[in-house]
Amino acid sequence: MLFYIVRKLLATVPTLFGVALIVFVLFNMVGGDPTYQMLGRHASEQQIQEVRHEYGFDQPKPVQFLTYLKQIATFDYGRSFATRQPISQMILEGAGPSLSLMIPAFLITTILSVGIGLLVAYFKGRSLDRFVVVVCVFGMSVPMLAYILFGQYFLAYRWGWFPISGYESTWPDRIQYILMPMLIFVIVSLGYDVRFYRAAILEETTQDYVRTARAKGLSEFEVFFRHVLKNSMVPILTNIVLEIPLLILGAFLLESFFGIPGLGSITIDAVNNSDFPVIKAMTTLVSFLYILGNLATDILYVVVDPRVRLK
Amino acid sequence: MVEKVLEVKSLRTVFSTEGGELRAVDDVSFSVSAGKTLGIVGESGCGKSVTSLSIMRLIPRPSGSIESGQILYRGQDLLGLSSEEMRRIRGNEISMIFQEPMTSLNPVFTIGYQVSEAIVLHQRLTLRDARSRAIEMFELVGIPSPAKRVDEYPHQLSGGMRQRVMIAMALACHPKVLIADEPTTALDVTVQAQILDLLRDLQQKVGMALILITHDLGVVAEVADDVVVMYAGRVVEQGSVKEIFKNPKMPYTRGLLRSSPTLTLDSGGRLRRGRLETIPGIVPSLLSLPKGCRFQDRCSSVLEACRGNEPELRLISSDSDSRHLIRCVRDI
Structure with a gap:
């Protein structure tokens, strides 16, 4: 029984990873750059760079993915664009x-x-x-x-x-x-x-x-x-x-x-x-x-x- | 005169379907005595299983119902009992084994529990005592290491073992009548023989009446004392095994006998292969029966008279303990 549970638990790990990967691809690669959506069309280049840096969009994709995995593991998803709340x-x-x-x-x-x-x-x-x-x-x-x-x-x-x-x-x-x-x-x-x-x-x-x-x-x-x-x-x-x-x-x-x-x-x-x-x-x-x-x-x-x- | 434990008189069981009402069992009568075996034979769809379910009063409702007739168990008509009284008969006085051992056991309960359930119900034992009774029953039906097996689930057992469990369950309360509906059809040939031997042994031990439903005439010849041959809901020939196998009268019975494979050795010790014959065609739909004899379209010796009124079941010979009846116009 315990063995069965452990086996099932281990089997969910790849699934969880796969889901994380799909979500990441959809949001960070397919979805386009969200900074423009956030700041609107009149933002200065400097503002854009600051936001991109804050949310890590200037990092290479693999690093972004690792950051995302870390977010999941630590349950710390950063701050909201809109309310600036954690x-x-x-x-x-x-x-x-x-x-x-x-x-x-x-x-x-x-x-x-x-x-x-x-x-x-x-x-x-x-x-x-x-x-x-x-x-x-x-x-x-x-x-x-x-x-x-x-x-x-x-x-x-x-x-x-x-x-x-x-x-x-x-x-x-x-x-x-x-x-x-x-x-x-x-x-x-x-x-x-x-x-x-x-x-x-x-x-x-x-x-x-x-x-x-x-x-x-x-x-x-x-x-x-x-x-x-x-x-x-x-x-x-x-x-x-x-x-x-x-x-x-x-x-x-x-x-x-x-x-x-x-x-x-x-x-x-x-x-x-x-x-x-x-x-x-x-x-x-x-x-x-x-x-x-x-x-x-x-x-x-x-x-x-x-x-x-x-x- | 041996006591007739079970007597079925003019039983008629009907099902209402979209195509109309069909009589799956039509005016069927037979009886079986303690310690004796009655074989009911016929092809699929002849009403054998419906007959046995009628005796148990387990016809699926509301589509099916017993329209008329009597089922006398030790003189008492089962059809007149309340469902409460009938439950005290089922599994206790009259038990049944089904043809699908693979699916007839509940997959989520241990076999020990499933057998104990009947014992607790009818014998008012505690679950613990019932469990030891169940182990004894498993021993009796030849399940190896029963004390270990008792806690196993059906999926851990082979088909033959499951059928043994079914038999143990059916016999746990020492019924007076056991109905075995094609108990060996789903099993390997070698296992079939074991199960039949087991049934026969147990019957001798406890002296119950056995109703064996089968399409295998070889089984009937070996095990039964009397035979009822059914065709399209009707009894077409009835008598003792000895008489019917020696002297079959109804063309359908003859056809069935000829379509049983026989393996014999000739004088030189070589295998002689008898030619295997078939009865052409299939059992007619009960919704579109021909006028007259129901077997006419498949009968090799059909006469003009066969297409008139349906022949009555008539007595052609009788001796001290059996009567030979046929439903055929021909004087053979």
């Missing part, structure tokens, strides 16, 4: 609001969607199942923006249930600001997730071992929640982990509409300002989170599926 500090400050929105949103979504998925798979073909599937398709079909506008206009502005937007960094004041975006995230994600988990579970119910379990005399409940559930854990876990990095992306829209100063807002602002070092740092961060998520799934597979260990 980027690592921006990320740390943005992480708080983002996580206080996304962690509860993600937990609620996952618990609800796995639970509902199990329930409708158990009652497959009955009216409850059909009803839920229709609702899911409807929920998936409406874009997030529609929910945001509806929520802000009716729930917040007309009925005053929630603040329209804003944020408070102290507890428990921030809760009221988080509630509506969280609700919208849950509603938007539920449609897809419920359908995915339902399908993953139903796929298992057609397997031969299910018939064996029934022939043994087990009740439908035992067959389903013991035999089927443990087998469907692999696709369920995969989906959960793959969604973690997307959480940050999903939060882009929500954070900027609801004025939550999280990582999503930071990234959108950075894109609007062509804030090159911040975009690069965020890209790196999301990619690395994704790879670490995959690593976590690989390790969890061992727990749920005994066949993985030998491979």
